[in-house]
Amino acid sequence: DADVTQTPRNRITKTGKRIMLECSQTKGHDRMYWYRQDPGLGLQLIYYSFDVKDINKGEISDGYSVSRQAQAKFSLSLESAIPNQTALYFCATSDLYECRRNYEQYFGPGTRLTVT
Amino acid sequence: QKEVEQNSGPLSVPEGAIASLNCTYSDRGSQSFFWYRQYSGKSPELIMSIYSNGDKEDGRFTAQLNKASQYVSLLIRDSQPSDSATYLCAVEGSGGSNYKLTFGKGTLLTVNP
Numbered sequence: 001d002a003d004v005t006q007t008p009r010n011r012i013t014k015t016g017k018r019i020m021l022e023c024s025q026t027k028g029h030d031r032m033y034w035y036r037q038d039p040g041l042g043l044q045l046i047y048y049s050f051d052v053k054d055i056n057k058g059e060i061s062d063g064y065s066v067s068r069q070a071q072a073k074f075s076l077s078l079e080s081a082i083p084n085q086t087a088l089y090f091c092a093t094s095d096l097y098e099c100r101r102n103y104e105q106y107f108g109p110g111t112r113l114t115v116t
Numbered sequence: 117q118k119e120v121e122q123n124s125g126p127l128s129v130p131e132g133a134i135a136s137l138n139c140t141y142s143d144r145g146s147q148s149f150f151w152y153r154q155y156s157g158k159s160p161e162l163i164m165s166i167y168s169n170g171d172k173e174d175g176r177f178t179a180q181l182n183k184a185s186q187y188v189s190l191l192i193r194d195s196q197p198s199d200s201a202t203y204l205c206a207v208e209g210s211g212g213s214n215y216k217l218t219f220g221k222g223t224l225l226t227v228n229p
Contacts, residue, residue: 031215040124042221043160043204050215058216090159094215103148103208103215107159 003027004108006091012114013081021076021111023091032074033092033105034058034066036085043090049074081115088112118143120207122220130228135192137203137223142186145210149181149188152204154222160204164190195227 004025013019023032034046045058047066055066063085067075078085091108119142129135137151148167152160166172166179166188178191188207192199202222209216 043219045216104162104165105217110159
């Protein structure tokens, strides 16, 4: 089974609808991230969480919210979807190994979201 | 704003050749550097991490880091058509941006049979 899973994998929704993207991981990592990727713009950080009680805004958090329900689960919500939120969304996880700095991030398979 | 710059390409090399991918970054305090490979429509896959100046080799891949020049590169030896993908350079932030990665926009590599 995959270490980082995302649901749904594809979603088409209409402008104004609320939508939730979910991410689950079995890696035991504390840190979880949400990114969006647009063609030619690279990966942009939306939100990140270092544990259940620690949630932080990234570069492009406007129009998004998140919930860290458990160490293994991190959800991204679009409260009122708009067409320019059409993108590929990735969840990622990372951990800090004892005695070694390690910021490697591991990505889920992604959710392709289309807002019409 | 911290930046990571890559040549967008496409970089085209013949099968068996060495592909050289380059990346520069603006945050002098960064200590951790990563290369990800991303096939079209798929998620980024970590292929190399480097933390110290110099070279780090893993199979056909060699990462090179020069912190004084704020430059990191990835060499792919004996390039194969399966190496055709977009390669993303990622740099860990320093100070208050610890634990966050800034990604370059990626270089598209095409390996021609």
